[in-house]
Amino acid sequence: xxxxxFLYCLKQGFKxxxxxxxxxxxxxxxxxxxIFLISMFYALMSNFQYIVKQFEDQFCIQxxxxxxxxxxxxxxxxxxxxxxxxxxxxIYTSAEEAWETFKEQYFTEDNxxxxxxxxxxxxxxxxxxxxxxxxxINMQDAMVEYLEDIDGVRSVKAAQTAATTMSDxxxxxxxxxxxxxxxxxxxxxxxxxxxxxxxxxxxxxxxxIMKLIGASDAFVRTPFVVEGVVIGLVGAAIPLIGIYxxxxxxxxxxxxxxxxxxxxxxxxxxxxxxxxxxxxGLLVGVGIGFIGSRITLRRHLRV
Amino acid sequence: xxxxxxxFDNVSKSYQDGIDAISEVNIRIDRGEFVFIIGNSGAxxxxxxxxxxxxxxxxxxxxxxxxxxxxxLRHSKTPLLRRDIGVVFQDFRLLNDRSVYDNVAFAQxxxxxxxxxxxxRVTAMLALVGLAERYKSYPGELSGGEKQRVAIARxxxxxxxxxxxxxxxxxxxxxxxxxxxxxLEEINKRGTTVIVVTHDRxxxxxxxxxxxxxxxxxxxxxxxxxxxxxx
Numbered sequence: 082x083x084x085x086x087f088l089y090c091l092k093q094g095f096k097x098x099x100x101x102x103x104x105x106x107x108x109x110x111x112x113x114x115x116i117f118l119i120s121m122f123y124a125l126m127s128n129f130q131y132i133v134k135q136f137e138d139q140f141c142i143q144x145x146x147x148x149x150x151x152x153x154x155x156x157x158x159x160x161x162x163x164x165x166x167x168x169x170x171x172i173y174t175s176a177e178e179a180w181e182t183f184k185e186q187y188f189t190e191d192n193x194x195x196x197x198x199x200x201x202x203x204x205x206x207x208x209x210x211x212x213x214x215x216x217x218i219n220m221q222d223a224m225v226e227y228l229e230d231i232d233g234v235r236s237v238k239a240a241q242t243a244a245t246t247m248s249d250x251x252x253x254x255x256x257x258x259x260x261x262x263x264x265x266x267x268x269x270x271x272x273x274x275x276x277x278x279x280x281x282x283x284x285x286x287x288x289x290i291m292k293l294i295g296a297s298d299a300f301v302r303t304p305f306v307v308e309g310v311v312i313g314l315v316g317a318a319i320p321l322i323g324i325y326x327x328x329x330x331x332x333x334x335x336x337x338x339x340x341x342x343x344x345x346x347x348x349x350x351x352x353x354x355x356x357x358x359x360x361x362g363l364l365v366g367v368g369i370g371f372i373g374s375r376i377t378l379r380r381h382l383r384v
Numbered sequence: 385x386x387x388x389x390x391x392f393d394n395v396s397k398s399y400q401d402g403i404d405a406i407s408e409v410n411i412r413i414d415r416g417e418f419v420f421i422i423g424n425s426g427a428x429x430x431x432x433x434x435x436x437x438x439x440x441x442x443x444x445x446x447x448x449x450x451x452x453x454x455x456x457l458r459h460s461k462t463p464l465l466r467r468d469i470g471v472v473f474q475d476f477r478l479l480n481d482r483s484v485y486d487n488v489a490f491a492q493x494x495x496x497x498x499x500x501x502x503x504x505r506v507t508a509m510l511a512l513v514g515l516a517e518r519y520k521s522y523p524g525e526l527s528g529g530e531k532q533r534v535a536i537a538r539x540x541x542x543x544x545x546x547x548x549x550x551x552x553x554x555x556x557x558x559x560x561x562x563x564x565x566x567x568l569e570e571i572n573k574r575g576t577t578v579i580v581v582t583h584d585r586x587x588x589x590x591x592x593x594x595x596x597x598x599x600x601x602x603x604x605x606x607x608x609x610x611x612x613x614x615x
Binding site: 082083085086089100286287289290291292293294295296297298300 | 465471499
């Protein structure tokens with residue numbers, strides 16, 4: 082198609098949007114409602130997964146060493162484990178540090194003298210350990226197996242059930258949100274396709290004349306696709322703006338009203354959510370308009 | 385076949401319900417001819433037009449239009465065929481929300497003609513059909529005869545070698561009908577092959593052109609002269 086013809090089709094698309102104002106409003110409303118739901122769902126789900134991830138990150142594997150192991154051997158084991166891709170962090174706790182932490186947790190000022198009696202004979206002498214944090218909690222089983230086979234390692238402890246349950250739950254939420262978003266997307270295409278069908282029936286005579294005069298399919302299709310894309314873009318922008326304000330207000334409200342929440346969990350900031358939501362929303366909107374108009378027109382072009 | 389504009393070679397068309405719309409039709413229309421196709425309602429005239437425009441495909445037989453073999457013409461090439469055929473309908477089929485000028489220019493836009501050419505061609509066509517002064521008017525402001533003139537200007541603006549008029553005088557009074565027929569005759573004299581589908585006995589008899597008569601989907605006569613076929 083020539084550039085001048087494309088510009089003509091573009092102009093016709095915009096003219097038609099203006100001419101069929103009611104149809105335009107109905108279509109924008111339809112897409113806006115669907116994208117509002119998709120975006121709300123995305124914001125909720127991404128936050129949920131973010132919170133799950135925070136809990137996952139707190140899980141670590143504890144590795145204790147054989148009695149009498151030297152510092153050089155411990156360092157060698159650390160290097161060996163640290164070289165693995167799934168390991169995000171290793172924190173070493175010496176026997177002295179373990180005893181100090183234990184004292185702080187279990188003794189008070191009143192009975193500290195009891196604890197100090199053990200200072201020359203550390204009861205946790207063989208409790209030097211690594212706390213190993215993983216990038217992906219699903220790798221925990223394999224990692225535990227690997228650690229148990231290392232020479233110098235006495236025992237390996239991991240919060241097995243909690244870790245896998247959290248991981249499985251996060252996965253399940255991921256699948257459910259994926260399915261719901263796909264269903265909402267399909268519903269949007271169906272709704273917009275119906276609305277475009279009405280628009281086409283109003284203009285079926287014009288399409289018929291165009292086809293009989295010798296218009297190519299692209300020439301007939303382009304103004305409708307332009308309409309669909311513009312409607313999709315506007316239909317996406319409106320709920321995105323709305324959700325931007327709603328989201329920031331809700332997060333501020335929750336953190337101020339429920340202070341216990343703010344000490345234990347963090348939510349995604351507006352900026353972080355919208356880094357994904359803006360391109361996603363616009364893409365979904367344009368996609369709905371583009372696909373909806375093409376599917377609906379296909380039938381009318383077979384003349 | 386070099387002088388043939390339209391050739392129907394033993395063409396039949398059956399619809400899905402088993403009804404034969406046309407059966408074993410053989411027609412040859414040469415370049416520059418003026419031909420009437422006549423017949424009663426349901427005779428198969430509309431099917432014939434749809435086959436020429438490739439709105440339908442034949443069940444059997446071969447169809448050629450301006451050198452194109454329609455049986456094997458791909459969907460993507462159909463617009464090129466239709467640009468060779470100007471079409472005029474009984475109900476005018478004008479876009480009521482566009483001016484006379486825009487209705488005619490629309491046909492040029494559709495074939496992606498350069499903007500510089502569009503103004504020149506549209507002005508010339510409106511002058512040919514006698515509506516140069518009414519280019520700003522809208523279809524709702526025109527008489528039936530004027531509307532049909534706009535439709536003819538639109539059909540001719542792309543300079544097609546064939547003009548296909550389907551009952552062009554069906555919605556017009558006698559005076560306007562004659563005006564339109566004179567215009568079509570004038571267009572034919574300029575070299576365009578004109579095919580008029582009608583059942584206006586008076587006009588067919590007066591024009592003394594070639595007349596192809598269709599009855600129950602078959603060509604029952606094809607001769608110069610008038611409307612001789614009777615039920």
